[in-house]
Amino acid sequence: xxxxxxxxxxxxxxxxxxxxxxxxxxxxxxxxxxxxxxxxxxxxxxxxxxxxxxxxxxxxxxxxxxxxxxxxxxxxxxxxxxxxxxxxxxxxxxxxxxxxxxxxxxxxxxxxxxxxxxxxxxxxxxxxxxxxxxxxxxxxxxxxxxxxxxxxxxxxxxxxxxxxxxxxxxxxxxxxxxxxxxxxxxxxxxxxxxxxxxxxxxxxxxxxxxxxxxxxxxxxxxxxxxxxxxxxxxxxxxxxxxxxxxxxxxxxxxxxxxxxxxxxxxxxxxxxxxxxxxxxxxxxxxxxxxxxxxxxxxxxxxxxxxxxxxxxxxxxxxxxxxxxxxxxxxxxxxxxxxxxxxxxxxxxxxxxxxxxxxxxxxxxxxxxxxxxxxxxxxxxxxxxxxxxxxxxxxxxxxxxxxxxxxxxxxxxxxxxxxxxxxxxxxxxxxxxxxxxxxxxxxxxxxxxxxxxxxxxxxxxxxxxxxxxxxxxxxxxxxxxxxxxxxxxxxxxxxxxxxxxxxxxxxxxxxxxxxxxxxxxxxxxxxxxxxxxxxxxxxxxxxxxxxxxxxxxxxxxxxxxxxxxxxxxxxxxxxxxxxxxxxxxxxxxxxxxxxxxxxxxxxxxxxxxxxxxxxxxxxxxxxxxxxxxxxxxxxxxxxxxxxxxxxxxxxxxxxxxxxxxxxxxxxxxxxxxxxxxxxxxxxx
Amino acid sequence: xxxxxxxxxxxxxxxxxxxxxxxxxxxxxxxxxxxxxxxxxxxxxxxxxxxxxxxxxxxxxxxxxxxxxxxxxxxxxxxxxxxxxxxxxxxxxxxxxxxxxxxxxxxxxxxxxxxxxxxxxxxxxxxxxxxxxxxxxxxxxxxxxxxxxxxxxxxxxxxxxxxxxxxxxxxxxxxxxxxxxxxxxxxxxxxxxxxxxxxxxxxxxxx
Numbered sequence: 001x002x003x004x005x006x007x008x009x010x011x012x013x014x015x016x017x018x019x020x021x022x023x024x025x026x027x028x029x030x031x032x033x034x035x036x037x038x039x040x041x042x043x044x045x046x047x048x049x050x051x052x053x054x055x056x057x058x059x060x061x062x063x064x065x066x067x068x069x070x071x072x073x074x075x076x077x078x079x080x081x082x083x084x085x086x087x088x089x090x091x092x093x094x095x096x097x098x099x100x101x102x103x104x105x106x107x108x109x110x111x112x113x114x115x116x117x118x119x120x121x122x123x124x125x126x127x128x129x130x131x132x133x134x135x136x137x138x139x140x141x142x143x144x145x146x147x148x149x150x151x152x153x154x155x156x157x158x159x160x161x162x163x164x165x166x167x168x169x170x171x172x173x174x175x176x177x178x179x180x181x182x183x184x185x186x187x188x189x190x191x192x193x194x195x196x197x198x199x200x201x202x203x204x205x206x207x208x209x210x211x212x213x214x215x216x217x218x219x220x221x222x223x224x225x226x227x228x229x230x231x232x233x234x235x236x237x238x239x240x241x242x243x244x245x246x247x248x249x250x251x252x253x254x255x256x257x258x259x260x261x262x263x264x265x266x267x268x269x270x271x272x273x274x275x276x277x278x279x280x281x282x283x284x285x286x287x288x289x290x291x292x293x294x295x296x297x298x299x300x301x302x303x304x305x306x307x308x309x310x311x312x313x314x315x316x317x318x319x320x321x322x323x324x325x326x327x328x329x330x331x332x333x334x335x336x337x338x339x340x341x342x343x344x345x346x347x348x349x350x351x352x353x354x355x356x357x358x359x360x361x362x363x364x365x366x367x368x369x370x371x372x373x374x375x376x377x378x379x380x381x382x383x384x385x386x387x388x389x390x391x392x393x394x395x396x397x398x399x400x401x402x403x404x405x406x407x408x409x410x411x412x413x414x415x416x417x418x419x420x421x422x423x424x425x426x427x428x429x430x431x432x433x434x435x436x437x438x439x440x441x442x443x444x445x446x447x448x449x450x451x452x453x454x455x456x457x458x459x460x461x462x463x464x465x466x467x468x469x470x471x472x473x474x475x476x477x478x479x480x481x482x483x484x485x486x487x488x489x490x491x492x493x494x495x496x497x498x499x500x501x502x503x504x505x506x507x508x509x510x511x512x513x514x515x516x517x518x519x520x521x522x523x524x525x526x527x528x529x530x531x532x533x534x535x536x537x538x539x540x541x542x543x544x545x546x547x548x549x550x551x552x553x554x555x556x557x558x559x560x561x562x563x564x565x566x567x568x569x570x571x572x573x574x575x576x577x578x579x580x581x582x583x584x585x586x587x588x589x590x591x592x593x594x595x596x597x598x599x600x601x602x603x604x605x606x607x608x609x610x611x612x613x614x615x616x617x618x619x620x621x622x623x624x625x626x627x628x629x630x631x632x633x634x635x636x637x638x639x640x641x642x643x644x645x646x647x648x649x650x651x652x653x654x655x656x657x658x659x660x661x662x663x664x665x666x667x668x669x670x671x672x673x674x675x676x677x678x679x680x681x682x683x
Numbered sequence: 684x685x686x687x688x689x690x691x692x693x694x695x696x697x698x699x700x701x702x703x704x705x706x707x708x709x710x711x712x713x714x715x716x717x718x719x720x721x722x723x724x725x726x727x728x729x730x731x732x733x734x735x736x737x738x739x740x741x742x743x744x745x746x747x748x749x750x751x752x753x754x755x756x757x758x759x760x761x762x763x764x765x766x767x768x769x770x771x772x773x774x775x776x777x778x779x780x781x782x783x784x785x786x787x788x789x790x791x792x793x794x795x796x797x798x799x800x801x802x803x804x805x806x807x808x809x810x811x812x813x814x815x816x817x818x819x820x821x822x823x824x825x826x827x828x829x830x831x832x833x834x835x836x837x838x839x840x841x842x843x844x845x846x847x848x849x850x851x852x853x854x855x856x857x858x859x860x861x862x863x864x865x866x867x868x869x870x871x872x873x874x875x876x877x878x879x880x881x882x883x884x885x886x887x888x889x890x
Contacts, residue, residue, distance in 0.1 A: 030810025060788040065768040078759040415768040454811040
């Protein structure tokens with residue numbers, strides 16, 4: 001008989017996004033009927049974004065990978081269905097063979113990123129750790145420079161609860177477009193606005209958020225540091241700084257003053273494209289309309305001076321005493337609520353002959369490192385939570401480097417460009433078919449994810465795959481793999497908690513999370529104790545740590561003039577609301593929204609170049625050339641172009657351009673993706 | 684189409700054809716040794732009703748001229764069309780054609796499930812795979828085909844489900860097939876469905 005009642009299960013969106021929404025799944029007759037937001041989530045409060053509400057079409061997409069499939073030859077499109085035991089045998093045999101060939105596991109490579117941010121999705125890293133020393137993509141293409149900058153200035157990564165914004169007099173949304181990329185934040189921003197706060201958006205693009213703000217300051221891409229410097233100089237010259245705060249809570253103010261004084265205001269204004277009136281306005285808001293809540297997006301640090309940009313704004317907030325008080329602070333991203341034990345990563349080989357750890361392959365320069373590391377070379381690559389071939393620079397070099405591999409395995413929901421270039425693709429479960437735990441890098445809530453429906457066709461969770469592989473390897477040789485094959489999903493979850501973490505969540509058992517997400521008991525206002533884990537214990541306007549690795553000790557600097565004459569336009573890769581990079585691209589209704597890739601161009605530039613609206617144009621730089629449809633937009637300025645990076649086309653123009661920071665926190669420098677200089681021509 | 688010409692399909696032939704399609708869509712024929720294809724062809728050639736329309740004749744013609752290469756690439760093409768992991772070029776799910784978004788396991792799938800339930804049947808691993816995969820619809824038809832008292836249910840199911848989408852399915856096969864066998868089975872399906880439709884229109888006994 002058909003069941004007439006729903007069972008309701010808790011889920012959490014595991015995508016790389018600010019909100020990490022808790023969701024409710026309504027299941028009837030083993031079929032997920034609908035997905036809603038979870039009203040018990042204190043930040044998202046029962047709302048989802050357009051992507052979240054569309055999960056049904058993702059989970060039940062007819063094109064989901066259904067079975068383990070093998071392709072021979074690689075890239076031929078000649079796929080054969082294989083059983084799980086065949087797949088596991090092929091993979092295990094390769095691992096064993098390579099171990100005997102090279103007498104180590106360094107020829108095994110893992111490239112994983114943020115396709116799924118769940119704790120149990122660390123299973124493959126855990127599995128690799130359990131073999132011994134292996135090769136791994138290390139680094140981060142997204143927040144690396146900013147995370148280092150925050151670290152140098154504050155010593156750790158904190159954010160305030162979003163409710164804190166209700167205490168703000170001034171809100172500066174600096175390089176962030178929450179209307180498109182963090183919709184839940186808008187309710188808080190609107191509420192603050194209603195209570196009288198003024199919202200200022202600083203962005204190279206007149207975004208949807210800018211349109212809803214009280215003030216919009218359109219800066220030149222990458223010139224955030226120059227703008228901050230100009231404002232700091234004005235603050236200094238007009239005594240708008242908070243001397244008491246500076247004395248008590250910062251280190252290096254005297255040095256910073258000395259450093260700023262001789263710098264040219266005119267040059268700073270010219271670099272960021274502002275008038276002195278705009279600078280005066282910002283300086284007075286920062287100095288006189290406090291508290292000032294500043295939210296820094298992830299785009300402004302994707303520059304060669306990206307870390308410096310973030311440090312410059314940090315300094316600006318510190319100079320004006322806008323740190324640690326209710327309604328103030330520089331919000332970027334946090335890690336203080338990620339209190340899991342990560343036991344899943346720590347099943348290391350007991351055999352002392354086996355080395356532990358990883359041989360790093362630079363995440364952002366992966367192709368190069370694959371070719372460089374030859375002792376021994378990587379011969380086996382496991383790709384998971386990652387669409388390597390659409391989300392990397394140097395694609396041609398990468399494809400060439402991948403040719404020398406003997407086995408590429410990709411775990412996926414769909415046949416991505418990366419899976420197309422694999423030997424084996426394994427079908428992965430979605431968050432409606434597995435257990436997991438997810439924390440946010442923005443808010444402070446922890447959510448659990450439980451299965452609602454059976455795995456689609458033969459898909460399996462990464463954890464299950466890791467267990468199967470480990471079991472198979474240990475059948476071959478006892479203790480070959482230390483990753484446990486006998487622990488259940490729930491046992492793995494249990495191991496992720498400590499008593500301290502439970503106390504912080506005010507629960508006694510992780511199962512209580514099934515009743516609703518819990519807030520981690522961290523301060524509601526970041527740095528409210530005004531204690532900093534920096535060497536000086538204060539906010540470091542002068543950072544000896546930065547200086548020691550050949551960075552400027554100051555966050556503030558004018559730009560080097562590096563605009564190329566051949567490629568005079570900056571192409572920004574801003575996110576749009578319906579996709580997260582290559583995720584959600586295959587939903588039919590979304591395809592109707594943006595039928596083809598396009599580039600946004602100011603009509604004045606188009607006129608200068610003789611480009612008609614909606615015509616195809618050439619976009620080129622020293623790395624390559626693409627042909628793309630031009631759309632007029634007055635939201636960009638004359639020298640700025642925008643492409644939403646929801647298609648692989650853009651990769652032809654991208655290479656690895658190291659940002660200034662990133663190594664300290666994430667293990668590798670960020671990629672200065674927004675320093676993409678191009679030229680255009682009509683076809 | 685002239686009714687009298689094609690309405691000479693007998694129950695035995697129908698049973699054979701539905702069974703054949705079930706094996707085909709279940710993937711059983713992927714493992715068929717090369718030598719067995721000749722035998723299958725002989726069996727098909729004995730299906731007189733099939734020979735009564737162009738599609739059946741074209742299908743048999745394709746299979747008569749099977750090359751080794753076609754046998755070698757059959758599995759790859761079958762997967763391209765019906766299994767994946769690529770975007771399915773001729774989706775085997777009814778909902779791909781009937782649902783607004785092409786999403787499976789929606790109201791369209793549930794309607795099919797209700798038919799199965801009505802007959803006391805349930806797809807194994809229900810929930811893990813869509814009930815409206817052509818393989819299950821064929822299996823259900825085969826279940827009904829044997830008994831006369833299921834005539835009404837069968838007619839309803841054919842009219843409301845299989846016959847509603849199978850033409851679109853077949854059109855995609857014709858458009859995307861790159862292999863003699865998948866094309867031949869596309870033709871076979873088209874020819875056979877024509878016979879089924881005329882049978883319904885003629886209101887002859889379905890079971």
